[in-house]
Amino acid sequence: MCTGRIDPQFVLKAFEKGADGVLILGCHPGDCHYREGNYNALRRFHLLKKMLDQFGIEDGRFRLDWVSASEAEKFVGVINDMVKKVKALGPLKPAPPLPLSKKKGRGDIQAEAHG
Numbered sequence: 029m030c031t032g033r034i035d036p037q038f039v040l041k042a043f044e045k046g047a048d049g050v051l052i053l054g055c056h057p058g059d060c061h062y063r064e065g066n067y068n069a070l071r072r073f074h075l076l077k078k079m080l081d082q083f084g085i086e087d088g089r090f091r092l093d094w095v096s097a098s099e100a101e102k103f104v105g106v107i108n109d110m111v112k113k114v115k116a117l118g119p120l121k122p123a124p125p126l127p128l129s130k131k132k133g134r135g136d137i138q139a140e141a142h143g
Contacts, residue, residue, distance in 0.1 A: 030054070031092070032065025036076045039090065043080070049089045049114035053106065056094040066094065088113040089120065 031054030042050050052069065060066045073092040080090055091110055095103045 030060065030062045030065035031069035032060070032062055032067075034069060034072070036072055036079075039076055039080075043083075043085060043089075043120065046120070048117070048120045049091075049110060051107070051110045052092045053095050053103070054092070056096055059096065085120065086117055088117055 031052055034052060039050050039052075052073070054066045054069055055061070057066050057070070069092065073090075077087075077090060081087070093106050095106060
C-alpha cells in the first residue's frame, strides 16, 4: 500500500491498542508509483506528529522514512534504529484521561463556561 493512503487513524489506533512505536516506510520522494503519495504522507506525518506530542507521546515513537525495495541494508538499519529508540523509551504509558469538567451545580461543560 502507498504511504499516501495511510489514514492517520491507523497510527492513533495502533497507539491506543498498545503499540510502543509506529514506523512508516515508503518510496523515496519522486519515486512514488502514485506520483504524490509519499508527499501526502509527509504532510500528514508532520501534522500527526504535532498531535501525538499534544497527547504526550514522545518524539521517538513515531517515524516516517524512505526506503526502496533495493535498499536491504538501509531497511534493516532503519528498523534496528527504531527498535533501539523505542526500547530506550520503554513501554508507552497511557496518559490519564482529562476531566471534561468539574462538577459545579449542574456539572456540565456549558454550566462551567457560562456560570
